[in-house]
Every structure is written in C-alpha cells, then in structure tokens.
Amino acid sequence: MAALLLRRDKKSTAAHLKSDLNRTDNSSGVRQLQELLDSVLNPEKPAADTEALDWCKCLIAGGEGFEEFCKTVRSYDNATLCGLVWTANFVAYRCRTCGISPCMSLCAECFNNGDHTGHDFNMFRSQAGGACDCGDSNVMRETGFCRRHRLRTGENVPSVPRDLLLMSEMVLSRFIICIIQYLRDGYTEPDTSTERDLQKVLQELEPQISFLEELTKMGGAMRTVLTKILTNQQTFKDLSMGQEENVFAKKNYENYLSALKNSGLVSVEEKAQTGAAEPTRGSETGALGLLGAAAPSSSGSNKEEDQDGGQSIGQRKRVKLSSTTKDPSIMDSLKHKCFLEELLFWTIKYEFPQKMVTFLLNMLPDQDYKITFTKTFVQHYAFIMKTLMKSQESDTMSNRIVHISVQLFSNEDLARHVTEECQLLDIMVTVLLYMMESCLIKSELQDEENSRHVVVNCSEALLKNNTYWPLVSDFINILSHQSVAKKFLEDHSLLMLWMSFVSFFQGMNLNKRELSEHVEFESQTYYAAFAAELEACAQPMWGLLTHCKVKETQEYTKTVVRYCLETLQIWFDAIGFVDELAPNQVTFHLPLHRYYAMFLSKAVKCQGLDLESLLPDQEMLMRIMVHPLQIQASLSEIHSNMWVRNGLQIKGQAMTYVQSHFCNSMIDPDIFLLQVCASRLDPDYFISSVFERFKVVDLLTMASVHQNTVLDGEQERPMLEGALTFLVILSSLRIHLGMADDEILRAEMVSQLCMNDRTHSSLLDLIPENPNPKSGIVPGSCSFEEMLSAVADFKAPVFELGGSMQQGMYTPKAEVWEKEFDPIMVILRTVYRRDVQSAMDRYSAFLKQSGMHTTGNPWPPYKERTPLHPCYKGLDRLLHCKTLHIVIFTLLYKIWLDHSNMSEHVLCMVLYLIELGLDNQVEEDKGDEEPCIEEHCHDSWFPGTNLLSNLHHVINYVRVRVPETAPEVKREPPASTSTEASNFGQNVREAQVFSLVAERRRKFQEIINRSSTEASQAVRPKSSSTRWVPPGTPPQLVTEILEIHESMLSLLIKLHQKLSAKQNSLSATWLEDMDANPNRHIHGDGITAIERILTKAATRSHQSKRSIQEICGKVFPPVAPKKNSPAAKKTMDKEERRQRARERQQKLLAEFASRQKSFMETAMDVESPDTEAAMDLGASEVKESEVLYDCVICGQSGPSTEDRPTGLVVLLQASSVLGHRCKSDEAKKLPTTDDERIYPADTCGAAHDVRLALMQSFFKDSSCLQSVSIGWDGGVYVQTCGHTLHIDCHKSYMESLRNDQVMQGFSVDKGEFTCPLCRQFANSVLPCRPGRSTEVVSWHMPSNNKTSVLVKEVEDLQEQLGLFPMESNLSKEMELVIKDIKNTTQRKYMDYGKNPGSPDNDFLFMYSVARTNLELELVHRGGNLCSGGASGAAKRSCLNQLFHVLAMHMRLYSIDSAYNPWTRLTQVAPSRDDCLDDERPEVPMLFRDCPSLLIIFVLTMPQPLRKEHFICLVRMLYNLQYTQALAALSAKFSPEERQAWSTSGALKKNAFNAEKSYEALLSHVITELSKVKTVYDVNTEEPSMLSTSVWSPQSIEYSLQQFCLPYLRLSCLLQHHLYGDNLSGCPEEEEFSGLAGCLGLLDPVPQPSNPMYSASCLDWTVSAFDLMSQWCSEVTGLTNTQAEKSMTLLVQDLQWASPHLLHLPDNYNTIFQYYHKKACTACKKVPKDPALCLICGTFVCLKGLCCKQQGICECVWHSQHCGAATGIFLLINASVIIIIRGHRFCLWGSVYLDAHGEEDRDLRRGKPLFLCVERYRVLAQQWVSHTFDHINKRWGPHYNGL
C-alpha cells in the first residue's frame, strides 16, 4: 500500500490523503498516512536523503504548493512579539530608557520603527546571540515598542481553520521522532569516538533542522502545532519507546538510555565510590587532563604545573569535598516525558548546535512553549553545566547557553515561576558548588600544614577560561528579580550554602613574598582570581543588595550578616588564625569580609539599622581587621619595592585591586570595614596596629639612630609615608560613612578629571558604578551628564596642522580646582603612581595661572569632609588618641631636626592629620578628659586624648633606647641620671620611654587574653609570642634621656621658621594680623598649612592661643637649617632634585617637540612660502657662483660635482590624485541606497584614457604617444624635505640602516629611509646638477633677436644630436634615479603604446613625469596661479633638479626631424602624402596637447636652454593653442551662429592686424573646417547645450581664455622653476592677462580699454591664415570615419576641478546600516570586515579570502588600481579609516565622532556618530598633498593581507 503511494505523485497523494483525513471516518486515511510515513521517514535511511523532506513538505501542504501554504499559515499569525532570533555578531540595539531588564535588546527594524528620540540607547554587536524583545512588556516598556508590535496584531487575526494544519500535526510528530532517532543513533560518548563524528551527524541533519526552523517562521499558528507535538507526553511515550519489535529503534533506545545514565551530577559509579581514592586520581587525570584540554601544547602547561607545584611545599592536590547538596534530586540522572525534553537533551549532548538553538529560540513567542521549555531547561540545568565543563569548546558553548538562558530568565514572572516550581535557586547554587568543588585545593594561608580551609585553584581551566561564566551570569540575572531574590534571602539553608560557596574564594591566589631570589615564572593566575571574585562573588552580592534598600528588608540584612560572621568564624578557625598573621603573605581576596562590609553599609545607610546590633564582639572585630589591613600594608610594600622579587604580576594585582572596575567591590569595602573596626576598637590599639603592620614602629623614636629589624633602610621612608597616607585616607574618606550617592559621583568625577583631562567614554569607564552598580546612578544616565557639566568644561577637538587627531576632552572647571580638588581621593583612586603627580602638576599650573599661588610648589590642599554618619562617630577617636599624638610629636621633632627618612610628604601627612583632628573634635570625651590628667600622666606623654589640649602640652624629657654608638650617648645627659631602668620615674619624672606603641599593643593582648582565657587557653599563650617583647632586648641598646622642652605647637612654629628660612617668621602679634578669610589659606605651601593649623588651634582654644603668642614672642636663636647631617639632607633634597630633574626633562621634551613640529610645518606647507622666500631672495647674490650644498650626514658643505654628486632627499610615490579630478567642483556623494551609484567615467583619468585610445585607433602610434600626457593615474610624484646629502654618504647611511636590527616601520631593502635630519620618510635621492641653480644668466643678456630668428635657432638646436653624457658618478646616479622613478609605479601606468616597452612608451612616460609634478603643484596652489609666489618656492621644490635629470635621460632620444612637430608648428610646408601609404596618419596639430608639446621641446633640447628660446617655444605653441580654442569654440556654435560668425569675420580678414583679430581668425577656422561636411555635421544631431544662449564677443573671449588658461599656467610654472622668476599674484578674473604678461606674450600693462587680449598674445612668424589652413586641412583630410570622431577630439576637457574625496553623510548610521550587510559585488557574500574606498566608493572585503586574487586581498588590490598603491578606506564595522601606502598601512583614525567629540573605534559604545567636517578636510588635504607618509606615524607592513 505504502509502496503504491510512494510511486505516485507527491502532490496528488497529499491532496488525496488530506481529503481522506477530513472525513468523519478517517481511519483509513490515518492508516495510509502512517504506512506512508513509516516508509518515508525511516531512520535507517541516511539522513542526507532529501526525498523524505520533500514528502513531508508536500504532505504538510496537503496538495497545495509549499510556498502558498506558508503564506496562508502566516496570515493566521497572532504573535504580538517580534522574537527575531539572531546569532553572534548581529547588530542590535539596546535602549536603557525603555528597558526594564538590562538584557533587553531590539532588532534594527523594531528599533528604527520605534520612537527612541532622546533616549539613552546604543547599538551593539551581539556576542552570544539574542532575540528581539519588541512587544514583550515583561522586558521593556510599551512606549518603546515599534509601530508593528504596538498594534497587538493578535487580537484581530481570525482563528485558524481546523483542517489547515491537520496534516502538519500528524506528519510533524513523526518527523520529530525521526530526527530524535537520528540523534540517538548518531551519538557516541566522546571518549569512545572523535569529535568529528558528532559534527558529521549534525551536518547530515542540517536540512531537517533547518526545515523545523523554517516552520517556526510561519508564525503563531504553526508554533502552536509544534508546541502541541513537542509537549505531548502520550505521543512521546507511544513513539519513543513503543517500538519493541523494531531492532533498529531498540538499539537507538538503548543508546539513549546509556546517554541518560551519565546525565546526573554524580555519576552512578561515583555514587558508589567513597572519596577515599579520589585525591590521587584527581591529581593525575583531573588537573592535568583539564589543563591539557585547555592548552594542547603540553610543554607549556607542564611547565606551569611545575611552577605552581614548586611554589608550595609538596604537591598541590585537589581536594574533594563530600557533597554539601541540599536536595539530592538535583544530582540525579534525568528522566524525560516529552519530545521537547529529549530534544533539549540531545541539543546539550551535541553541545548546542547553532541551528538547533535557533529553532528552540524561534519557538519562544509561544507562551505555552516558553513555560514548558523554561522548565525543561531548568530540569537539564545541572546536566548542561556538566557538559559545559567537559566541553572542548567551552567558549562557543557558553555563548549558546547564555543565548538561550537570557531569553528565559530575564522575564521575572517566568523566573519566579520556575523558582517556585522547579527549585531553580537550589539547582543553581548546587551546580555552582559542584562546579567549584571540582577544582579545590588546600589553602596555604596562615598555617600551611594544618589549614583545613579549601580554596579554588586559580590555575585550573575552569577559572582561567571563565567557564563558570554562563552559570554566574544566569544567577545574577535571576537575582535581579525582586521576587526571586526574596526567595533566596528567606531561605536560610540556601544562604548557608551560598556562603560556603563564597568562602571557596576567600584567601585564594595567595602571594608569598620572595625574599631571596626572583621568581622564575610570573604566574598570571591573578587575572582568574580577580575575575572570579568580581563575577562569582561581588556581582551576586550587588544583586542581593539592591533588594535590601528599605526598612522592610532589615531582616534579610540581619540574616546575611549573621551567616557572614558565622562563615568568617569558621574560616578563621579553619586557617588556624588566632591573632598573629603569618609573615610575608598576602591575598587580595576576602569576599566574606566584603559581603559583611557591604551589608553593614547598606543596613546603616538605607535600612536604619543600628550598627551596634550587627557587630560582633571586640575580639572578632580585631580579627576581622587583620586581613584587610594587611592588604593596605602590602600595597605600600609593593610600591616600596619590597615585592620586586615576585615579579611584575604583584604590581598588577595591586593595580587591579584599586582599579575602577574592582574598587567598589574590593578596596572600598575593605577601607570601610577598617573604618568600622577603627570606630569601635580602642584607638591606641588600632593606631599601633597600623604602624606595626607597616613595619615602621622602630622608626618612631626620638633618637637620632634606630635599628629596624624588618625593613631595609631605603624602604623606611616610603613605608612611613604609606602608613601616614593610609591613616589620612582612613580618617577622611566618607564614601560609606555619610556621603550621598551624588556627592560620591561628584567626588569620583573630580578626582579622575584632576588626574588628567578625559574623554567622555574614558571618564564613564573610570567612574566606579558607585556605591553599587544598581544604585540608580547608572553611567550614561542623566545625572552623570548633569554632574559632568557641573564640574567640567568641554574642550572641543583641536586641529593642529600635522598634529595628531585630538578628541573632545573634559577638563575641571576653575572652581573645581579651587574648591573641590581632593588629593586624598586622587591617591585612593590612582592606579599609576604618576597620576598623583600629574594631578599635583595640573593643580600647581592652575594656581600659577590664576595667581593664587605663584612661588614654589604648592602643597596638596586640605579639604573639609562631609560629617560622619552618627554610627561611625567613633572613627574620630583615632585622631584623638595619645599614641597618634606621640607619633605626630616625634615626627615633627625629627623633621625639625632633619632626621633621616623624613620627607615633605611625611610632614604634609602629619599636618593633614593634625588639621583633621582639629576639625573633627570628639565631644563626649571632653567631659571626662580633665580629671584623667593627673591619674594617667605617669604612663603617658600627654595628659589626655584631646588633640587641642595636647597641642600645647610641653614635653620636657624623653627616654629613648639607642645603640651605644648613637650621638646621644656621648653627650652628657642634662639631668645626669643613670641608665638603669629602675631609675625610671624617680629622677626625671616626665621622661618616658618611647616604646609605647609596643607597650600598648601588649596591654591589649593581655586584655584579650584575660577575657577569653577560659575559651581557648591552650592556644593563646603560645601566640602572644616573643615578637611582642619590647625591642629593647638586644644588649647593645642603652637607654638615654633626651631633653626636649617642646610642644607640638612650638615644633610647628619652629618648622614654620625652618620652611620660610627666616627666624621669628611669626611675630608675636601675628595671630591678630591674620585676616578672617579662611579661603585665602587653602592654597599654598607648607608655610600656609602651618599658619592655617595655628590659626585654627588659636581660635578653638584660648590656651593654645596664649601658648602660640608666647612662643612667637620669644626670640629664637638663629636656627639655620641644619646642614650638619648630610645624610638627612640627602633625603630632603632627593625629592627636590627629582622634581627638578623632571622639570628639566619636560623642558627638553617640549623643545624637541617644537623642533620636530617646525620641521613638519616646513614640509607640510605648500601654500605659503613667503617667509623663507624672502630670505632666499636676499641671498640671490650667490647666483653667479656655484651653489653649495650641506650634507646632512657628514655636515660638510660643498658643490655637487660629477665625481662626488650631492642629492636631494626625495620621496617618490605613484599618485592617481590627478586622475580622480572631475569636471564638477562638487564632491560625489557616497551611495547609501541601492538606487544611488557612482559613475567613474567623468574623471580626468578616464577621459584621458578614452582620448588616447581614440587617437590610437586612427593615428600612428608613435605620434599619438607624443600628443598627450599620461600620469593622471599612477603618475610619479616627487617631493623633497629640502635636505641634501652626498650620495656616497647616503649609501653608507643605508648600509648602517640595513644593519640596524631595530624595527623601523619602513623597508630598507626597498630603498626606504628617513631623512637623517628631519626624519621625514624618503625613498630616493635626486642628484643635483653642478653649477648654478637656475638659468638666470641668459635673462640678463636679452638678445634683440626677432622671433623668426629665434624660431630658426630653436630648430637648429633641436637638430643637434643628443650626446651621451660622459660616464661619471653623477650620470650613473641620474640613471639610477630614473630607474627608481620607473619602479615607483606599476607597469600598466607606463605602457600605453601598442608595443610594450618601446622607446616611445618610455619617452611618453618620462615627459609625463614632469607634467604630473607640474600639474600637482598647480593643484596644491589651488588650481591656478593667482596667489603668486616668489622664486624661493622654486628652490624648495625639486622640479628644477627633476627636470634636469629627466632632460638628461630624454636627450638620448632624438625626434626624427621629418616628424618634428616644430616644423609643422612654425612653417607652412607642403603636406607629405608619402606617409599615408602604409601607415596611419600622424596626429593632426589641432588634436595635440600643447602643454605636452612644450614639455617635450624643453626636455629634448640641449641644456641649459636659454630663456629666450623657451619663450619662443611658448609663443609658437600659444598660436596652436589659440587655434585649437577657436576650433573648439566653433564646434559649440549652432549652425546658424557659425554661419553668422564666419561671414562677419571674413570682412575683417583684410583689415590691419587681421592676424591678431579673433573674428577674422575664427571666421577662417570655420571656413577651413567646413570644407568637409562631416566635421561639424556630427554634432548637429544632438542639440547643443549652449545653443539657447547667444554668443557675445565677451562670452567668446571668456571661452577662448578659459581654453588657453591651463596652457598658460603650465608654461608659467615651468618658467618659474627653470628660470626662478617670481610668480606675480593677481585677482582670479585677471589671471589670463597676468600670466600672459609674465610670459612676455602681452605688454606688461595691458590697455584696460581692450579686454580682448587673448588674440593680441599671438605672434606669427608666417602667415597666420596659411598656417591655420594647414592645421585645419590635417583634420579635414582625414577619412570620413575618422572625421566623425574629430569633433570629440577637438572639443577637449582641459579644466578640471580640484580633487575631492567622496561626500559623506552626516550620520554614521546611514553608512553603517547600508554597508554592514551589503554583499560584495565580487564574491556576492556579505564580508566579515567590509571596507569602503573613500576615493571612488568601491566596496571591498577587507582581509577576506573570498576576494583574494594572486595572493593579494581585495583592499590592497583596490588600492593598487584605484590610487596607484595609495588607498583610503573606511572600515564599516569600526568607523575608522585606514590608509594603505604601498606595502605599508596605518590606522588614520575616524572622521566620525560622537556627541562628545570622541571616536568610537570598533563601535564599542554604539552611540550615534556624526561627521567631523574638519577631520575629513584634513584627511582630504593629506591625500591631495601626498603627506600621509610624513604625518602619520606607526606604519606597519600589510603583507597584502588587507
């Protein structure tokens, strides 16, 4: 039966079956169909057989055509969502204004059809793929929907007729089971087969899966059918397992079952096993296996293994934890209930084939499907991650996973739904744990041996490759939904689980300070560690914190804080931490601390919780502060070079830790936590802990000498600076202590702008998303922009000629520098230390400029702080504790006495601390301060803790412990006491030992010990170890008593004197003189700072005031700055010297830059030669003598000689700039639609090619090649920097370059070099001719010869045979440069003749080189010679030398006198009929190009050519040019006009001076040319454009002048270069008379009455009419076919507009939208990297192999053909322009800038870009002036690969 059906026509069978099935009794239809399908969809057949697919299509369509069927189904589409699915690299849009979920994205069509004006949107290139959210109000606001999806089309679509999809339902279920069976059959476990097999199966299935995808595009109706099939459990049961009798199906099924078996997280075998045997197995197959998988080159990974192993003692072993999972079902194997589940299962097994993913995603607009699919996805989640971990291509797979999961989890309803029903949160956390458990190692922190803590191993592939990323990203995504986050925060066991997950990262990537040897291998694991903490710990934390913002959520915070503390406690126990840190260790990773810190901050700031209730006991606080403090100390150590042996990577860690993307998740929480600890702990304890941790305790002694057991001498100063700076930061930073969000943003912005001017985007990037990423201050939001305009001024991009492209920059406003510059914030945020200096430099520059501080270097300004939040008031006690005051006193004393290791920075920080203390008084302490004084003073230097009262407290004696060798010992102690300790307190009651820091520390140790003896007596005593014995134990130390008699105030006043270098710098009445304006004292140096502090002290305390007045009133003995201790002086000086060295260096750099710039300008400058010209003119006296040249290599000066020639440094380059000129002065528009097009035919190059080809088809080739110029395309342009060198010197220079191994960016082998003087790029040397520079002599001997005589002389000169020049060094060099010139361009630009390589070709090419250079100079001069120019310009140009070299070469050719055009130009001769026999005729004179003829004559005549002969040439050729003008003009007439002018002119023929009457001559030409009808006839067919306007004498004269002008310009320019004549400027309308006068064709003073002077320039030596008749007869004598074209040849285009690049649209999007998906015309594919030629508009495949020909990629290829190896390309996907020049290329930058004046390379930001007209003008100018090589740096070879 089925066989019967099979043989029948598919279409009719389908129709037949459909009608059968529609009957009420359809059983036979059903049976028939099943039988048919059994045989059609037989999975045993190869999948590649498309017959089955054809059958399915036909059956589904039910007899209709499939296309029509699709259309019908589509008409029932009720989808209201766009749902367009795209894959990686698709360009989509994101609108933050419209988006509800941050993941929202729109397809270009929906975006453009929606209204997003003024929104914060951007374009982006999809990384992982995505789908359009248009129409989904769960993800975006409805106002952003496009027109189509806003209409909710679904509501008015008719319901689907029952029978339409009947067949589909039946066929498709069979079709899907068939696909599944193929998948089952094809699958083999990866370890038993190779990767390729899976790919092969997929490839074969491609048409089937594509078909499914195609079906989804039919819209909602078809998707409903598919959903039904995919989710129906009964069909799945029936079809997937019910085929017991089928052997094939059975085998399949078993394959499937075995695949299922391993789908759980814990495999069946593992379940049975215990963890006992694990470690060994793990270490060999696990770590190595994974590493090997990531990096197949085993040598590399082995080395790494060794290194990591070498770092630790023993082998690093993976640790296997017993599973902590909450719900075992998550770990179990899968069970399937419908097709969708199994389909997804296979999708995973096959590692997410793209087509399958697209199909599954295309179904998502169906709501039922979406829910089921999401559940299925969640069900398979663990399995997905397991597969991902094993995958070889985890990157691709990650992208595909996220492509799917983003669509599912961005929707809050759905996410909540699956959280509730499918335990999504449990699954995610469990899977995360499972993943990380696979790479745990034992922590080595603290107690290496006994640590029980485990951490992730950052060198494992899982972390290195970021494999966990998709999972974490999903987790963050679902936590962004409040309902889901609440579930998480309410579930305590989940929180516990999560905390244990976080603790895997606590203390990872431990650094151990190398003390002896430099590490051999710099581990790069820190990248992985930082990334892991940020992504896996911090991001989820910020996600959770967004939901803990209000009072109602207090409970959540409390719970998190509780678990944090618990986990921290567990951690401290596990690492065996008691109270002492193991030395020389640091880890930057303390996520548990940071969780705790950030939840605390939120609790206080937003939820109104009391800090006290969330804090642990004092002991726990003490422990908590240890590790964050260690990081701060280590930062200082790293910057003090104490970690150099650990390599650069440790600096990398220090920098990453503070960097903008990490700081708010790392350093900020750490500092905050330390601030919390400081506010609660005893301040003396805290302060002493800080100095101890920074290892500078020993330094804090009053003694002149001390011993430091832990620091090297050179590290003491930076460490002390570090400690003090840290204390300043700690006590002044308010980020989490009371600042509002916008205050923080403002402070961040100001500090970044103060460091450097910033572009908008870099500023956006540098501002941490503070205080957390979702706080509402989203970068790019309005508040960012408002804040920016409040603090910064915009500096629009500036253009310097030849300078680099600048971008729009933001710079701080003046009042910001004045009031808001905060050096402390700058220090906190600097990644590079030099940025601090940069900020200070900019600050000083501002002060100088504004006159606020003009002498010396200002100090960092003091800035008042935001008041502390009441919870943190305790922090101020830090500033009011005796320990700090003792330190301050000691440091002031030591600075005053010039002790070593003190620096300006130390003083600055000390003063900062004093001032902070004065400004932040502790109120409550005041009350009980006074009574304490007496009681405590015996063990303390100061009576109380209040800074204000301690300031004036005088300390008389201090007891110090010093080595016996110290100077103090030798001095007789004033109170003459013994050194015995027992005397302490007896004789000198006030003398105190300054080991207080240590004493105090011990005191607190005791307190702690006492309070917890019961708890852990066994551990504690051991730990209060020997370390804390006061450092007085070494026997060589003795105690000495110093006599001090100073207070902090007196020391400050003394320092004031010292700094101002004046005794009694402060008078007794000084305080009264201070004015009340505090602002005056904000900016200034140390003196200002001290004055400010003293004033503050005086105003706040009477006692201080009295004390100050007293001290100031005293007359001090002169305190000359002590120079006696040279060592101390050194350190103070060091800073200063460093500063001076830097200034010197900057000055040098600036000088160098300006010198380079002036070189650049000279080289660039083509238009204003005036200044230098004037100088050159003055030097014209030397003209009689030989020119001397300076050699820039050897420095000698001398003439260029035959033996030792000198040459000009030149750059030869092929150019097609001239060829790209058009008639119109308007630039061609770049097409941006399919309808627009660029026609290349109207360019100069094309026109000349056509003209030459036309001539060559009629006339003798050799004659043709002398009648035109080439080089419009691919001509050789010669330019020089003007520097000369001996050619032999140059050769040795080249030799040295060749030996120089440094990459120079140019190729010496190709003759390239840079000018030794100005560094300009060059590639050849043009020999200078010996003798005088220009032929001025002949000008001074004007011969009175008549023109006719001169004509004869010229003829004689031309007859002279070219003599081969004497073989000399010079002549050899000249031939070499000719060779260079020829090699500069391509063959095709040289061979225009019919016989390639013939001398005629060579001849044409050579004189065309001269033409090209003259024409280009004209272009550079603006297209005319109106601007004039002195002869100096001629000197700097190399045209004269070039002409000489060319002439030398051209003289080798002689023109056959029989064909010499000179004869035909000057003589009336009988026509030579003889040549017509066998050959084609010569080109008629009227078709010849006069400028070309002039150049030919000049170059072929003996050199030097006398000026009168030159003028004679110009005159004779002008006659011809004028006649050509008349002929061309006459062609433009209408026949009637022609007749009229002919008649009227004829009357004047016999008048006087008829030979100079345009009317007579015009009439004659018309008459002569009319002799043969065809000449004018041709034109009459097409109506003349100008026939409507009547020709007047004025318009005729204008037309004639315009026709002759190009010839005059060229002649004039040539004369200028050959004879050094000045070019006189003139108004543009008088250019003709000006030039004619310059050439001597016209009287210098033309009669103004007669403007018709074009004819008066004529100068005939024979009868004008005869000569003209002769010329005309050459034309009329042609055959008829030739004559037809003669009009075209007569009417020439001589005037060309200046060259333009294409006109570009204003908005870059216009270009991008059209071109980024446009197909290349050559390969018909959409290029991966499309590029656009900005000269001609050609669209090319950059780097594409598709369009590569002869080993050259399309872009390079095009540059060779379009621009003779120069190309300007716009890279569509990057918005930047690249320049190709020969074998090199460079990135030029972009001509499109965003609203902030910035480039957006690679369109990363995706903001709208607009054309920067100025930049584009600069680009075009560089192109026209051929200065790409000089101006752009950083060229690289492209190897033809672009």
Ligand SMILES: [Zn+2]
């Ligand atoms: Zn869309």
Ligand SMILES: [Zn+2]
């Ligand atoms: Zn839409």
Ligand SMILES: [Zn+2]
């Ligand atoms: Zn929008």
Ligand SMILES: [Zn+2]
């Ligand atoms: Zn030299």
Ligand SMILES: [Zn+2]
């Ligand atoms: Zn130079």
Ligand SMILES: [Zn+2]
């Ligand atoms: Zn082009």
Ligand SMILES: [Zn+2]
């Ligand atoms: Zn192409």
Ligand SMILES: [Zn+2]
């Ligand atoms: Zn291509």
